[in-house]
Amino acid sequence: MSAPARPGTDLRVALFATCFNDTMWPDTLKATVRLLERLGCTVEFPEAQTCCGQMLTNTGYGAKALPLVRRFVDVFEGYDAVVAPSGSCVGSVRHQHRGIVELAGDDRLASRVEHTVPKVLELSELLVDVLGVTDVGAWFPHRVTYHPTCHSLRMLRVGDRPLQLLRAVRGIDLVELPGATECCGFGGTFAMKNADVSVAMGSDKARAVVGTGAEVLVAGDNSCLAHIGGILGRQRAGVRHLHLAEVLASTEEDPA
Missing domain, CATH: 3.40.50 (Rossmann fold)
Incomplete structure (x- = not known):
């Protein structure tokens, strides 16, 4: 996991939108960007991103997810942190991508996955563990x-x-x-x-x-x-x- 940073620092963050959110709940993605920018992060949306492969892996077609793992690394490995408003998709990346490349026997890709995967965080992990904040200035009287x-x-x-x-x-x-x-x-x-x-x-x-x-x-x-x-x-x-x-x-x- 990335070293702790304070709110207001220029942390370069990639937004991993996930298929569901990109297709059906874009307001969640917009809210994530607004929140992180308010805390001083530079948030980028890499347009080349695609599915992480979770649906293939979860239904027994992990080998077919290999091109998606490769694409994920190509897109996200250069960022300080990769954040997704989805514990499900972050869980897939952190717990399934290593196994997929291990079964494929691709040592070079495995090394890149090892470099990238620890930087992939669910939103609350990024806020609490990396930015070190719990009070993000929100107001919600409900x-x-x-x-x-x-x-x-x-x-x-x-x-x-x-x-x-x-x-x-x-x-x-x-x-x-x-x-x-x-x-x-x-x-x-x-x-x-x-x-x-x-x-x-x-x-x-x-x-x-x-x-x-x-x-x-x-x-x-x-x-x-x-x-x-x-x-x-x-x-x-x-x-x-x-x-x-x-x-x-x-x-x-x-x-x-």
Whole structure:
């Protein structure tokens, strides 16, 4: 991981948009950039970036993900840090790319992966561990509950970093989510292959969210938010969902 830096330093950061966010939730990406620039980072969006290969690897086609791993390294290896508002995709890069190149027997690519992978960070890791901040100057006067997504919790072990950031938000009423560490049931292709089980798990999570009385459900992965939020929407529960980046980017002048 990169050496700690203070807010206001000129840290050159690449935004790893991820396929889902780039296609469906661009507001999360815009919020990430606004937030990091407010903290003094130089944020670049490399237009040559593509998918990290997670869907191929997770469905048993890891060998076919090799060109995507090579492209990822080509695009991102020159930056001080690479940040993504997705624990799922960062988890894939940090925990799957090494295995893919090892199976391919490409020693040169393996060396480049080893150089690049430690610089790939989930948003809360960059803020807390690299920039050394928890109070990012956010203002969000709403009752909020937080769902820790499986990959951020179990693969990246981000711990309470997102909660540290949320607790420092001015005006927020942060309430604990019962059974927070239980999976919401999305799981990428799991939701398609095991739809009934996925919806049942998501319904349990939605019930817990409603029980908190929260106005807003927050998480660090839009895929999980879409799954839980879809169920909440069909139930007309009156709970909206927002990515962590959008809450942290919110200010009194421009609230989310």
